[in-house]
Amino acid sequence: MFNNDRLLVQILLLALLGACLWVLAPFVSALFWAAVLAFASWPLMRLLSGALKGRESAAAGLLTVGWMVLVALPLAWLVSNLADHVRDATELVKNVQVEGLPAPPEWLIEVPLVGERLVRVWNSIDAQGAAFFAGLKPYMGQAGNWILARTAQVGGGMVELVLSLVLVFFFYRDGPRMAQFVERGLERLIGERAEHYLELVAGTVQRVVNGVIGTAAAQALLALIGFWIAGVPGALVLGIVTFALSLIPMGPPLVWAPATAWLAWHGDYGYAVFLGIWGMFVISGVDNVLKPYLISRGGNLPLVVVLLGVFGGILAFGFMGLFLGPTLLAVAYSLISDWIGQPQPSQPAAAARDTEDRPS
Template sequence: MATNDRLLVQILLLGLLAASLWVLAPFWSALFWAAVLAFASWPLMRLLTQLLNGRMSLAAGILTGVWVVLVAVPLVWLGFNLADHIKDANALVKDLQVEGLPPPPSWLEAIPLVGGRLVEMWHTIDQQGAAFFDTVRPYLGQVGNWLVARSAKIGGGMVELALSLVLVFFFYRDGPRLAVFVHSLLERLIGDRADHYLELVAGTVQRVVNGVIGTAAAQAVLAYIGFVIAGVPGALVLGLLTFAFSFIMIPPLIWGPAVAWLVWQGEIGMAIFLGVWGFFVISGVDNILKPYLISRGGNLPLVVVLLGVFGGILAFGFMGLFLGPTLLAVAYSLLSDWVADRAPPAENLVDKPLADEETRG
């Protein structure tokens, strides 16, 4: 009878846990990002708490306000700037429909070998512009619907970001109690190895945060410098966009169109400079700085962490940037511990062939 009662209690507890996870399912993404942000900036929280004589709630409120200013305000400002640029693009398309292309730039004909052919192509496109717009007009509605859907998704992401910035306050304030709870839970599950795996997860997440955010910041600064030197308008906005696109590892989508714009304006020298700067400096820093920051201070093979980063993004989306390497790191450590426990000592592996030879002799 006691066994049946215990089984019933376990089933009820599992049902309660499943129902709780179901209730929290819409907020998993926001909870995840709030936890990552709180963990990555916990040294700042600890320092601010010390400066405020241990008042954690005040420190959490101040640090949350700082994140709102540093993250939410620039994103809103960036959204308004993008809206202005979209209006300019629409105006350009309407002008092209009504007035056609402007006269070809003088430098276009001066290009050796292909200059004359490019000018003829320019005039052909200008003459056929009306027919071209008539051809693509049926697809403009589909493009508009796609843009509306993307805008709704971006709006949902903004709401999720706002919720994350609210939740991060509670992670700051209750961080020590949450850490004790997680440690007790892992200790109940895996015993003495709880500290080891907590340090492993914490170290992996911290290195990925340093590598991803550090690389994105470096690329944004280098891109801003290149845009300023090349005289590209909106250098600060483009730098912020480079920071955002660095997370999905495609900053050429920012500096590439800037190079094309410089070519359009006839600034061939600056276009060549920005193209070289973008390819070798902005994009090249990703191949040097990110692996260094991710592998720094860890004992995991770099390939495990990098495969976790790329595979995690493909499997889980942007959340996989942190989930992927953490899962692979834990799995690699578990397998290493299992092999170490089962493998015979190295000296036995060396002595065994000698003993076999003596037995045969």
């Protein structure tokens, strides 16, 4: 009867846990990002808490307000600039429909093998501008729907970001108690190895954060160099925007691609080609090399495991997979390594143990 009561309690506890997860499911992503942000900036929390003589709530509030200011101001600036660029793009399309395309650049005909054909296509589009744009209308509708869907995703992401910045306050304030709670729960599950796996997860997340921020800084610096060489106005501001957008997949092209188009429209075709190549192979290409290297540096994970964790995690879980993928593979790799490294009992000893356990 005791066993039946215990089984019933376990079933009720599992049902309660499932109900709690169901309630928290809409906020999983916001909770995840708040936890990552608090963990990555925890040294700042310790420093500020010490400066405020141990007043953790005040330190958490100041840090949360600081994050809101750092995130809200660039977002407001970015949204206002995007609105201006949308208006400029609309005016550009209208001008092309009315006045046609400008004369083809001189270097276009010098492109090997296809130069003359490109010039003919350019002149054909210029001569048949109205018909060309009429043929593009169905595709423009599809493009508009795609942009609308992406805009909705961006709007949802901003709401999620604001919620994360609110939740990060509680992670700052209650972080030590949460860590102690998790450690005790793991000790009940896996015993004395709980501390090892907590350190493994913490180290992996820290390396991922360093890899993401380090790669974003490198991409911002390379973008700044490219914008400065090409003579794009506001190179410093565009470099800062590149740093912010480098934190999301395929973010940097949202900066260097419009800059390339702006150069081409103003007749700087040489610099436009340079910036397009620089953006494609240098600014965006460094992400595929530097980020896995920084994540694997300082850990005992093989680079191939990190690569699979980063790219497979992004494909499986979206941007959250950038952190989840390497962490899951790191824990699995450590578990398998521990299991393989455990010494097996020798056959005579095992046989003698079986003989002792056998009833006489």
